[in-house]
Amino acid sequence: MDRIPILKMGHFLLVTIQVDLYDRLAMDLEADLVKMVSTTGARAVLIDISAVSIVDSFMGRIIGNIASMSKLLDAETVVVGMQPAVAITLVELGLELPGVHTALNVERGMELLQGLIVFDNDIDEQDDEDDHTALS
Amino acid sequence: MTNAFLREDLMSNEELRAQSEELVETLVNALNEENISDVESPDFDEVVEILSGISISRARQGFSPRETGAFVLSLKHALIEVLERELKSDLAKLYEETLKVNRLIDSFSITTFETFIKGREEVILRQTDEIAEISTPVIRVWDGILALPIIGTLDSSRTQIVMENLLQEIVDTGSSLAILDISGVPAVDSLVAQHLIKTVSATRLMGAECIISGIRPEIAQTIVHLGIDLSNIVTKASLAHALKFAFNTLRLEVRKKSGTVIDKN
Amino acid sequence: MTILPLAKDAIKVYKEQDVILFRNRVKEHAVKIKMGLVNQTKLITAASELVRNMLRYGGGGDTLIEIVSRGRDNGIRLTFKDQGPGIPDIAKAMLDGFSTGKSLGLGLPGAKRLVNEFNIKSEAGAGTTVTVIKWANG
Numbered sequence: 343m344d345r346i347p348i349l350k351m352g353h354f355l356l357v358t359i360q361v362d363l364y365d366r367l368a369m370d371l372e373a374d375l376v377k378m379v380s381t382t383g384a385r386a387v388l389i390d391i392s393a394v395s396i397v398d399s400f401m402g403r404i405i406g407n408i409a410s411m412s413k414l415l416d417a418e419t420v421v422v423g424m425q426p427a428v429a430i431t432l433v434e435l436g437l438e439l440p441g442v443h444t445a446l447n448v449e450r451g452m453e454l455l456q457g458l459i460v461f462d463n464d465i466d467e468q469d470d471e472d473d474h475t476a477l478s
Numbered sequence: 479m480t481n482a483f484l485r486e487d488l489m490s491n492e493e494l495r496a497q498s499e500e501l502v503e504t505l506v507n508a509l510n511e512e513n514i515s516d517v518e519s520p521d522f523d524e525v526v527e528i529l530s531g532i533s534i535s536r537a538r539q540g541f542s543p544r545e546t547g548a549f550v551l552s553l554k555h556a557l558i559e560v561l562e563r564e565l566k567s568d569l570a571k572l573y574e575e576t577l578k579v580n581r582l583i584d585s586f587s588i589t590t591f592e593t594f595i596k597g598r599e600e601v602i603l604r605q606t607d608e609i610a611e612i613s614t615p616v617i618r619v620w621d622g623i624l625a626l627p628i629i630g631t632l633d634s635s636r637t638q639i640v641m642e643n644l645l646q647e648i649v650d651t652g653s654s655l656a657i658l659d660i661s662g663v664p665a666v667d668s669l670v671a672q673h674l675i676k677t678v679s680a681t682r683l684m685g686a687e688c689i690i691s692g693i694r695p696e697i698a699q700t701i702v703h704l705g706i707d708l709s710n711i712v713t714k715a716s717l718a719h720a721l722k723f724a725f726n727t728l729r730l731e732v733r734k735k736s737g738t739v740i741d742k743n
Numbered sequence: 744m745t746i747l748p749l750a751k752d753a754i755k756v757y758k759e760q761d762v763i764l765f766r767n768r769v770k771e772h773a774v775k776i777k778m779g780l781v782n783q784t785k786l787i788t789a790a791s792e793l794v795r796n797m798l799r800y801g802g803g804g805d806t807l808i809e810i811v812s813r814g815r816d817n818g819i820r821l822t823f824k825d826q827g828p829g830i831p832d833i834a835k836a837m838l839d840g841f842s843t844g845k846s847l848g849l850g851l852p853g854a855k856r857l858v859n860e861f862n863i864k865s866e867a868g869a870g871t872t873v874t875v876i877k878w879a880n881g
Contacts, residue, residue: 362763396791399795424684425784426648426781427780429683430642431785444684454685
């Protein structure tokens, strides 16, 4: 029984997809991720697709679902490492990934998230005028 | 062979002689009673090969199709001359044999035209590829900023090349901003706009952002009149403005050096 | 110019696992005719869309992967044939945005954009056959 591993990295969860997703695997991934976001209180999910050479509408739907589910639990989703050929194909296919941020790699993805997320401890410590302070 | 079409600038007399000899020899060896009337006969494969070779190499050297054609047809004249000498006394036979030779060499000359055209087409294809290569450079103007001056019309095949080069460069350099300068694009219609939008979308999927610069006033008018919506893409009138915007976005500043202070740059 | 088939590979797709096998075979053939990476990606993505359609709406079916040539160009021709319920209104299915909302619908217009030639034959109650061709330098 294989499942795609989910790593916890601080406030984020990292999923690295390295195999072809099929129905059961994809459903398990969605369920596992949602559960983990909920139990860990993660604020973001990073999906690393640098090893994925084909993204079709099925995969697109899974990513979209993950983004929507995570958003409901107050977590952002960032897809990282998209291969150029995949980007070109997705644009031609007309596939949109609504609610999904993208970044070149995991490092950039984390930088992006730092700017997006307001962490709970920040709100408590906020005395000054800055409204959306990012962790510097 | 024919004097009128001797191109001494392109081919020396010795080369011409050698080429002619090879052709004649192969033809003579292949020719016999039966196949003279059979233009398709495999016996002539070697002759056709030599002819194709001659045609392609002449095309590359710059001979016109007429000149190459004349070369082959001159063989016909030479053969007919020989026939005239040999069959002077038997006019009916002379006519018959002349017809056969005529048909045979005519078909050979058609072969040479076909291969000539093929040779030219290969040159055109190669040049098209070269043009595509050099006309879509991706320039690293700064750390993390790429510039693409697009010169000429932007059709779907060029867009493919632009996208591939740009995205690969983004991966290679980790750039986050790409400036597409279209001041060299003569006309922007809905199709070209679509190509630009696709390029921007693909760049965004890679986690980078695009700025379109070089929008001339006429282009701005056309875009609005055509109802093309570029509202979610940053556009600037000039590359300079786009660069300034890019620096700003990356929180970089360009300052004038003051007189006596030694700057540690 | 006529299109000549040079090689063929028939694969039955009736379950999920067959999709992966099918995609891999398509890739093998594409690599054989030296198709560039971007074109390969487009072809395999289109193949994935179409074969998934066949599974989901056609109840599975037969696929054919062929290497074809037209003049000097080499290409891959894929045929998807099912005995499912068929598509009653093909014209509508080929319109972009035909299916809005969660399900991305048949994805036919998208798949069509990824290949060079696209042909679909379908009748309500009589199954569907989709044929596409992608040239190596398409």
